[in-house]
Amino acid sequence: MYEQNTQSNYDDIFKRLVKAAYNGDVEQEINKIHQEGNETADKYALYASGGGDPNQVVFKVKDCAGDCVQKTGEDCEASCLFNAVVRDMEGNVVIKHNNCSGCGKCVEVCKNYSLVDKKEFVPIIKLLKDRKQPVFAIVAPAFIGQYAPEITPGKLRAAFKRLGFYGMVEVALFADILTLKEALEFDRLVTKEDHFMLTSMCCPIWFSMVKRVYKDLVPHISPSVSPMVACGRGIKFLHPGAKVVFVGPCIAKKAEAKEEDIKDAVDAVLTFKEVDQIFGVVGIDPAKMSEDPSEHSSTAGRIYARTGGVSKAISDTLNRLWPERKIKIRAIQADGPKDCKEVLKEALEGKIDANFLEGMGCPGGCVGGPRSVADVETGTKRVNEYGSEAESLTPVDNEHVMDLLKHLGIADIHEFLDSEKAAMFIRDFM
Ligand code: SF4
Ligand code: SF4
Known part of the structure; x- marks a missing residue:
């Protein structure tokens, strides 16, 4: 065996x-x-x-023959954006963990399955069974359309509760909140035609590239946490003692959740594929669950899941807040790792004709994440449809978002620039 x-x-x-x-x-x-x-x-x-070094996500399980490049055309060494994969004298892969960002690109291409990502669900099951503290599943905006079309958000929520979760929250609601913050950051940071800002801090591959490789661009990053982190912190603020499990399309989020300055937010990360396997193995069919609806996000937060969504969300929100503002958002989107590299290089060389840079480590954005269940076309289509079904285009007109903000201690959106009041949404990249 x-x-x-x-x-x-x-x-x-x-x-x-x-x-x-x-x-x-x-x-x-x-x-x-x-x-x-x-x-x-x-x-x-x-x-x-869920064993192994608690700070590590990607592990080498066995030596490999090193002949995979000829066989599959895929090369873990070449896939690594951070020069963390090297080969020893025998041709075996070695991961230099000091360089590794945990992005998971090497796991994606390793057809010998010598490299694997840690799975974090088994330790959570005890908490779900004990029910001593509420455990929330927070689902990435790309969740819509991942499973069968008849699995509505309400049925998915009911299925998570059947697994033992206390509730399911859409991260899109906190993407709405971050959209407001990013619009304010743009207004603060981009006041001249030659200013520019890097956003899309929702993608750990993008911000790891900036932090590790294109360091001179760090001052242009808006100081915001990702929607995942905002959601985890928001839930823990409202439900002290709660645990939070993020469900998303990639391995990179497992690494982000372990970063020192934000590791308070999320206790474990599951992928869409793992969730599909979990439902299968415990015999839960989400399609057969009753509806348990609670969808309050705007178009803005919902479309974060596909490339270009973040730019559109923040641009629409900026225009809604300050229609007379002279300098509008002129966005450029980096779609996939190669594109991210090129856009960041050009930004560093001053060759970018844009004032707003969005980057996604996967082609198509999170709907193209390596642990998605649906293909990127289906995912994009459903994300756009779900976005257009929202009751408000931007969070500015979303009373649920405004109400949630008040509960989180933000009475007025300008308080996003107050480092004390907005502390849970701020990340210092410097
Ligand atoms: S996880 Fe990412 S950074 Fe780490 S070795 Fe693999 S490809 Fe390189
Ligand atoms: S673009 Fe890819 S790597 Fe980045 S957050 Fe989305 S799924 Fe993860």
């Missing part, structure tokens, strides 16, 4: 452990895997149960 060490075997082990954890016998299942006598399976069990 597990001789081929394939991803499906890693996934199979994950599913076995999830089932065992719900039955309360995860340790026995790990022992059973160990008795099968396969060293790789042992390591899969370790990382599939």
Whole structure:
């Protein structure tokens, strides 16, 4: 068993452990895997149960022959934007963890399944079963359209509750909040024609590239947390003692949640694919759940999930707030890692004809994330439809957002620029 060490075997082990954890016998299942006598399976069990270095997301499970480039045309070394993958004298892959941002690009291309990302759900199951503290699932804006068309947000919420979660919150609601903040930041930072601002801090690959490679651009980053972090902090502010689990389309978010200055916000990260497997293994069919609706986000927050959405959301909001403002948003979007590199390089060289830079580490944006279930076209279509179904275009006209802000201690949107009142939404990149 597990001789081929394939991803499906890693996934199979994950599913076995999830089932065992719900039955309360995860340790026995790990022992059973160990008795099968396969060293790789042992390591899969370790990382599939959330073990390993707590600050690390990507792990090497076994040596590889190094012949994958010829076989598959994919190369983990070349995929790494941060020079963190090297080969030793025998051609085996070595990850230089000091350089690694945890973006997961190497895991995506590793067809030998020598590299895997940690799965964080098994330790959460105990909390879900104990019900001693509320555990919230917060779903990335790309969630819509990931699963079967009949699975509405209300049914998905009911399915998460059946798993033991206290509730499901759409991160889009906090993307709305960040949209307001980013519009104010643009108004503050871009006051001359040659000024520019880097946004889209929702993508960890984009901001890791700026922080690690294009450091001279850091002063142009707006000092905002990602919607994921804002949502986690917002929930913990309103529900002291709560735990928060983010559900999204990529490995990179697992790494973002562990960053020192923001690690208070989110306790675990699951991917859309993992959630699909979890529902399957515990026998929950979200399509058959009753409706449990609670959708209050605006078009602005909902379209963050696809490339260009962040620019449009903030531009619409800026125009709504200050229609007479002379300097409008002139946006450029970097779509995928290659594009991000080019746009950042050109920005550094002063060759960009734009005052607002948005970057997405995946082509198409989060709907194109490596752990999505739906393809990028379906995801984009559903995100746009869901965006147009919202009751308000921008958060300015969304009474739910304004009400939520008051509960979070922001009585007036200008207080986003007050470092004390808006502390939970501020990130210092300098
Ligand atoms: S996770 Fe990303 S940064 Fe780390 S080694 Fe892999 S590709 Fe490089
Ligand atoms: S663009 Fe890709 S890497 Fe960036 S947050 Fe979205 S899914 Fe993750």
